[in-house]
Amino acid sequence: MKxxxxxxxxxxxxxxxxxxxxxxxxxxxxxxxxTCRRDNLKAHPKLKIVEDSxxxxxxxxxxxxxxxxxxxxxxxxxxxxxxxxxxxxxxNVMGTAIVCQAMAKADIKRIIYFQTALxxxxxxxxxxxxxxxxxxxxGSSYAISKTxxxxxxxxxGLDFVTFRLANAYGPRNISGPLPTFFKRLxxxxxxxxxxxxxDFVYIDDMIDCIMHAVDGKGNGTYHLxxxxxxxxxxxxDATTKALNMHFVVEVKPRQxxxxxxxxxxxxxxxxxxxxxAHIPLVEGVSKTIQYYNEQGIEETFTHLKEVK
Ligand SMILES: NC(=O)c1ccc[n+]([C@@H]2O[C@H](COP(=O)([O-])OP(=O)(O)OC[C@H]3O[C@@H](n4cnc5c(N)ncnc54)[C@H](O)[C@@H]3O)[C@@H](O)[C@H]2O)c1
Numbered sequence: 230m231k232x233x234x235x236x237x238x239x240x241x242x243x244x245x246x247x248x249x250x251x252x253x254x255x256x257x258x259x260x261x262x263x264t265c266r267r268d269n270l271k272a273h274p275k276l277k278i279v280e281d282s283x284x285x286x287x288x289x290x291x292x293x294x295x296x297x298x299x300x301x302x303x304x305x306x307x308x309x310x311x312x313x314x315x316x317x318x319x320x321n322v323m324g325t326a327i328v329c330q331a332m333a334k335a336d337i338k339r340i341i342y343f344q345t346a347l348x349x350x351x352x353x354x355x356x357x358x359x360x361x362x363x364x365x366x367x368g369s370s371y372a373i374s375k376t377x378x379x380x381x382x383x384x385x386g387l388d389f390v391t392f393r394l395a396n397a398y399g400p401r402n403i404s405g406p407l408p409t410f411f412k413r414l415x416x417x418x419x420x421x422x423x424x425x426x427x428d429f430v431y432i433d434d435m436i437d438c439i440m441h442a443v444d445g446k447g448n449g450t451y452h453l454x455x456x457x458x459x460x461x462x463x464x465x466d467a468t469t470k471a472l473n474m475h476f477v478v479e480v481k482p483r484q485x486x487x488x489x490x491x492x493x494x495x496x497x498x499x500x501x502x503x504x505x506a507h508i509p510l511v512e513g514v515s516k517t518i519q520y521y522n523e524q525g526i527e528e529t530f531t532h533l534k535e536v537k
Pocket of ligand 1: 345
């Protein structure tokens with residue numbers, strides 16, 4: 230297959246690229262390296278990386294026409310500065326519109342998109358959240374722009390799968406709680422956790438699921454989640470265990486713009502793809518910490534406002 234991955238040097242995109250290359254597929258990546266390490270992807274004869282933005286419409290049209298992928302996996306997204314609404318709108322909204330329209334012009338029919346669970350709002354009205362939950366993204370620039378982008382994907386007339394994701398974690402993940410814990414714990418900085426719960430899926434499980442969609446399964450909206458949540462304190466404790474440290478952590482009450490729990494119902498994904506997450510948290514955290522120990526962490530990113 231020929232697969233065009235936007236944001237393909239990022240956490241999810243690069244793991245997907247590795248999986249595709251390992252089975253002999255050809256991969257084209259566009260990335261502006263806003264939130265990823267440049268060494269996530271290694272040189273490979275069937276991999277081409279273009280350093281540019283998906284907002285470069287002329288280039289996107291050219292890449293679609295020349296590469297003629299069987300499908301596009303659209304993983305590029307802006308989120309690193311919660312106050313930079315312009316960059317979020319440019320990359321997430323305009324960039325997605327450009328991706329979809331460049332695909333249509335080049336007669337490329339299938340797109341896979343990744344949506345944030347924050348599209349259900351800061352306080353989801355049901356647990357677990359089903360696919361019928363109202364869409365209420367107003368709480369953050371990231372959620373607003375990712376939701377407008379998902380709307381464009383649906384409007385495009387393309388054959389699409391949009392995965393609404395639980396929290397992904399694993400090697401190369403430099404956003405969210407786990408890399409932050411590692412960085413702080415290994416540099417003797419103060420640590421605390423929020424009184425919140427999340428649904429975590431290890432990256433290998435996540436890629437297994439995405440591969441079903443790459444290979445043509447599914448049409449429409451799916452939850453990519455384990456269906457069970459853990460407290461952030463449990464995640465912290467798994468991290469200290471993997472680091473062989475003893476640390477009693479302070480649990481802080483959550484901020485007004487933080488969601489207590491995000492538990493997504495993965496029934497449709499299980500039924501149609503025959504997929505479920507199976508890698509236990511302790512195993513996934515241990516592999517992730519091993520990666521951080523070997524590679525270090527240069528930078529971490531979050532779409533959440535900083536908590537003092
Ligand atoms: N990781 C998660 O837990 C999670 C949860 C919900 C949704 N998502 C979505 O999944 C997708 C992949 O996320 P990820 O975790 O791999 O994040 P990531 O930051 O590692 O990957 C996103 C990539 O997009 C690139 N990028 C940003 N702006 C760009 C632009 N204008 N042009 C080209 N490339 C650009 C970044 O440099 C980065 O490599 C994103 O769409 C994200 O919104 C991720």
